[in-house]
Amino acid sequence: MWKKVLKIFAILYFPILLLTFVLIFYQKEEQLSGLVQVEERGAAYKKNYLLDLYTSLVFSTQYWSEIDYPVAFDPMRDHSGFIDSYIEIINGFQDYDQFRFLDLKGKEFFRYQREDDKNMVFGPLQNKENRSYVQSGLALKRGEIFLSAIDLNRENGVLETPYKPVVRGVAPIFNTLNEKIGIVVINYRMSRILNQLKAQITNGNFYLTDANFNIITSNTRPYDLGYEIQKSGKALLENYSLTHLPLKKAIDTNFVDQGSVYTFKVFDFKKDFISKEGIFSTIPIIITPTDWVIVQEISPEFLGTWFLPLYKDFLIFNFFAVIVLLILSYYIIKSRQQQEQFYVALEAKNKALLGSKAQLEKNNYQIQDINKSLSIKNDQLKEFNYLVSHNLRSPVTSLSVIIDMLKEEKEPDKIKALLPKMATVSNSIYELTEDIRAYMAILDQNEIKVEFLNVSKLIALVKNEFSDLMLGEQNLKVLVDFKEWEAVSFSKLYLKSILQNFISNAIKYRDTEKSESYVLFEGKIENGSKVLYVRDNGVGINLERHGANVFKLYKRFHRNISGKGVGLFLVKSQLEALNAQISVDSKEGLGTSFKINF
Amino acid sequence: MKKGNILLVDDDEIYLYLVKKILSKISERIAISSFTDGEQAINFITNQTEVHQEVPEVILLDVNMPFLDGWGFLVEFKKLKPKLEKSIRIYLVTSSALPSDKQKAKEFQELTGYFVKPITEDNLKNILTEVYETNF
Structure with a gap:
C-alpha cells in the first residue's frame, strides 16, 4: 500500500519539484543580476569618488x-617670508602629510611635515x-605631473609605523626666470580616502x-597595502592579493x-581623467606608474x-506540496483499493448469482421431474378412479340387483336359478380385486430397487422362460x-415383467399369414435420452x-386371441412408476411399434 | 300394440341376464337381443342395414367394454347413422357416476338418455313408455 502511495506521490511530486527548481533558478538569476547591478553601480560610484579625489590631488599638486x-629660492632663510604666506595654505590641506621641495639633485631643501597626526x-x-x-619627478617637464603608486611611507628607508599609506604628487617648480629649480613633492595621506572607499555603500565586499x-x-x-608589509x-x-581569481x-x-x-572595474586614471577636462586652467599631463582596479565581491555568506x-x-512550498501530495496520493490509492474491493x-456476488x-x-x-411424475401419478389416480x-x-x-330380486322372488326354483349368478358376480369381484391388488402394488411402491441393467442380456434371460420359443416350435x-x-437404470423385476409381456404379446399377436414373425428390441438415443423401441410384424391394432384404450385395463382388441386385457396396462403402470413413458404406433396387418422413453 | 325390439350391449353377463329378466317381466312382447361388446353390436347393425333387415328401436349401451367400448360404438354409429332407415334411440348405461363421463356423453347427439347402473325396473318402464308411447 505505502509503496503504491509513494509511487503515485513520486509521479505527482516530481514535476512540481522540477518546476520549483526552475523557478528558484530563474528567481535567483534575477535577484543575482539585480545584486550585480547594484554592485556595478557601487563600483562606478567608487570609481567616480576616486577620480574626484585624484583630481583634487592633481589640482593640488599642479597648484x-x-x-x-x-630666483635662488631659499625658503628656509632668504625667502621665509615668501613661503610663510603659503604655509597657511599648506596647513589648510588636511590630507597633506609632507610638503617638500627638492633641488635638481634630489636633495630636500624644504620639508614641512605632520607630526603625530596633528x-x-x-x-x-x-x-x-x-x-x-x-x-620620475626630476624628469618632468612643465605641465607634467607625476602621481606615484600608492605605498606605505618610508622614512630613511624604513616603513614608518603606524603604517601610513601615501600617494606622492610630484611636479616641477620654476623660478621667475622660468628656470626649473627642482620639484615639489607632496605626500598625500590616503588613510582617510581609503577609509571612505571602504565604507560600504553596497552589500558586497x-x-x-x-x-x-x-x-x-x-x-x-x-x-592597507598589506603586501608591502x-x-x-x-x-x-x-x-593581500586577488591573483587566485581566474582573471x-x-x-x-x-x-x-x-x-x-565579483564585479571588476578598472580605474585608468589617465584615460578617465580626460573626462574631467574643464576644471583645470591648463590640462596637466599626468604620469602615473599603475592603474587601479575596483573590485566588488558579493560573498557566498551574503x-x-x-x-x-x-x-x-522553496522549502515551505515543497513541504506543503509533499504533505498535500502525500495525502492526495493516499486517497487516490485508497479509493483505487476501494474500487478494486468493490x-x-x-465479482463474488456475480459468482454467487451464477451459483x-x-x-x-x-x-x-x-x-x-417432480411435475412429470406428479402428472403421471395424477393419470394413474384417474385410471384407478375409472x-x-x-x-x-x-x-x-x-349384486344389489340380484339381492333385490331375491327379496321379491317367492318361487324356490327361481331363487335357485339366481344363486349361481351371485357366485359369478362374486368371482368376477374377486378377480377384479386381485388385478387391482397387483396394480396397487405397483402404484404403492415407493422405493423400487433400481439397478444398472444390460437389456440384451435380460432379453436373453426372459426368452429362455418361453420354452416354446426355445424349442423353435413358435415361429x-x-x-x-x-x-x-x-x-x-431400472427395476430388474419390472423390466423383466415388461419384457415378458412384450415377448408374450409378440407370440400371441403374431401374424400367422407371414412366413416369418419377429420382435425387435432396439436401443436408441433420442434428444440425449435412452429410448427402447419394440417392433413386431404382428397383426397390429x-x-x-382403440388408440385411447391400448393401455387400459380389461381392454382387448382381438376377439380370437385369449387375453384378459391386463398385460399392457401393467407394462404402462410399471414404466410410469419409474418415470418412463410408453407410446404406441401400429397399422393393422403390418405390425406394432412401442416406444419407451426412459 | 306394436312389438318392441331392444338391443342390450354390455360385457357383463349378469347385467344382461338381469335386464333381460326385468324386461321380460315388464312385457312379453319385447324382442330382446344382446352383444357383449360394441364391435359385435356395430357389425350387427351395419349388416342389418345393408340387407335392409330390422334394426332395434332402442339400444342400452354400456361404456366399459372390450374390443370396442361405448364411446367407440358411438363414433362408429355416427358414421353409420345416415344409412339408417329409421331412428334408433340409444341410452348410455354406465356403472360410473363420473362427471367426466357425463360431460363426454353430452357431446354425442346420438344419445337419447344417460343412466347410472343399477338400471331399475322403473327406469326401463320409462324408457319403453317414451319410445313406444304406451304405458307399461
Missing part, C-alpha cells in the same frame, strides 16, 4: 607647480635622490587593487568564483543570507440391436378405434 618662485612642523632635510618617485591584483585596501583586510619581512595572516588581465567584468560574485527567504519559500465483491442461477436451474429441473367406478361398481350393482425371432446403448 604648486604654477607658482613663480624667487600639526605640521618643519622637519629635518633628507637626501631622496635614489627614490624612484624623485627620479570592496577591494581596491593595483593592476597586478595586489590589495591596496579592502574592508575585509586589517591592513609582507615584503618588508613581516608575516601577516591574510592574503589574467584587469578588465571591466563580472564573474562568479567559488560562490562569490548570497546565502540574501537567498535565504527564497530557499525558505469489483472483487461484485444460485445454477441452483435455480437445478431446482427447476427437479421441479420439472377402474373403481366402472369395473368394481359394475358387479356390485349387479418368432427375438432380435436385439443395442449399438447405441447397452444398459439402463386399429389405433383409430
Whole structure:
C-alpha cells in the first residue's frame, strides 16, 4: 500500500519539484543580476569618488607647480617670508602629510611635515635622490605631473609605523626666470580616502587593487597595502592579493568564483581623467606608474543570507506540496483499493448469482421431474378412479340387483336359478380385486430397487422362460440391436415383467399369414435420452378405434386371441412408476411399434 | 300394440341376464337381443342395414367394454347413422357416476338418455313408455 502511495506521490511530486527548481533558478538569476547591478553601480560610484579625489590631488599638486618662485629660492632663510604666506595654505590641506621641495639633485631643501597626526612642523632635510618617485619627478617637464603608486611611507628607508599609506604628487617648480629649480613633492595621506572607499555603500565586499591584483585596501583586510608589509619581512595572516581569481588581465567584468560574485572595474586614471577636462586652467599631463582596479565581491555568506527567504519559500512550498501530495496520493490509492474491493465483491456476488442461477436451474429441473411424475401419478389416480367406478361398481350393482330380486322372488326354483349368478358376480369381484391388488402394488411402491441393467442380456434371460420359443416350435425371432446403448437404470423385476409381456404379446399377436414373425428390441438415443423401441410384424391394432384404450385395463382388441386385457396396462403402470413413458404406433396387418422413453 | 325390439350391449353377463329378466317381466312382447361388446353390436347393425333387415328401436349401451367400448360404438354409429332407415334411440348405461363421463356423453347427439347402473325396473318402464308411447 505505502509503496503504491509513494509511487503515485513520486509521479505527482516530481514535476512540481522540477518546476520549483526552475523557478528558484530563474528567481535567483534575477535577484543575482539585480545584486550585480547594484554592485556595478557601487563600483562606478567608487570609481567616480576616486577620480574626484585624484583630481583634487592633481589640482593640488599642479597648484604648486604654477607658482613663480624667487630666483635662488631659499625658503628656509632668504625667502621665509615668501613661503610663510603659503604655509597657511599648506596647513589648510588636511590630507597633506609632507610638503617638500627638492633641488635638481634630489636633495630636500624644504620639508614641512605632520607630526603625530596633528600639526605640521618643519622637519629635518633628507637626501631622496635614489627614490624612484624623485627620479620620475626630476624628469618632468612643465605641465607634467607625476602621481606615484600608492605605498606605505618610508622614512630613511624604513616603513614608518603606524603604517601610513601615501600617494606622492610630484611636479616641477620654476623660478621667475622660468628656470626649473627642482620639484615639489607632496605626500598625500590616503588613510582617510581609503577609509571612505571602504565604507560600504553596497552589500558586497570592496577591494581596491593595483593592476597586478595586489590589495591596496579592502574592508575585509586589517591592513592597507598589506603586501608591502609582507615584503618588508613581516608575516601577516591574510592574503593581500586577488591573483587566485581566474582573471589574467584587469578588465571591466563580472564573474562568479567559488560562490562569490565579483564585479571588476578598472580605474585608468589617465584615460578617465580626460573626462574631467574643464576644471583645470591648463590640462596637466599626468604620469602615473599603475592603474587601479575596483573590485566588488558579493560573498557566498551574503548570497546565502540574501537567498535565504527564497530557499525558505522553496522549502515551505515543497513541504506543503509533499504533505498535500502525500495525502492526495493516499486517497487516490485508497479509493483505487476501494474500487478494486468493490469489483472483487461484485465479482463474488456475480459468482454467487451464477451459483444460485445454477441452483435455480437445478431446482427447476427437479421441479420439472417432480411435475412429470406428479402428472403421471395424477393419470394413474384417474385410471384407478375409472377402474373403481366402472369395473368394481359394475358387479356390485349387479349384486344389489340380484339381492333385490331375491327379496321379491317367492318361487324356490327361481331363487335357485339366481344363486349361481351371485357366485359369478362374486368371482368376477374377486378377480377384479386381485388385478387391482397387483396394480396397487405397483402404484404403492415407493422405493423400487433400481439397478444398472444390460437389456440384451435380460432379453436373453426372459426368452429362455418361453420354452416354446426355445424349442423353435413358435415361429418368432427375438432380435436385439443395442449399438447405441447397452444398459439402463431400472427395476430388474419390472423390466423383466415388461419384457415378458412384450415377448408374450409378440407370440400371441403374431401374424400367422407371414412366413416369418419377429420382435425387435432396439436401443436408441433420442434428444440425449435412452429410448427402447419394440417392433413386431404382428397383426397390429386399429389405433383409430382403440388408440385411447391400448393401455387400459380389461381392454382387448382381438376377439380370437385369449387375453384378459391386463398385460399392457401393467407394462404402462410399471414404466410410469419409474418415470418412463410408453407410446404406441401400429397399422393393422403390418405390425406394432412401442416406444419407451426412459 | 306394436312389438318392441331392444338391443342390450354390455360385457357383463349378469347385467344382461338381469335386464333381460326385468324386461321380460315388464312385457312379453319385447324382442330382446344382446352383444357383449360394441364391435359385435356395430357389425350387427351395419349388416342389418345393408340387407335392409330390422334394426332395434332402442339400444342400452354400456361404456366399459372390450374390443370396442361405448364411446367407440358411438363414433362408429355416427358414421353409420345416415344409412339408417329409421331412428334408433340409444341410452348410455354406465356403472360410473363420473362427471367426466357425463360431460363426454353430452357431446354425442346420438344419445337419447344417460343412466347410472343399477338400471331399475322403473327406469326401463320409462324408457319403453317414451319410445313406444304406451304405458307399461
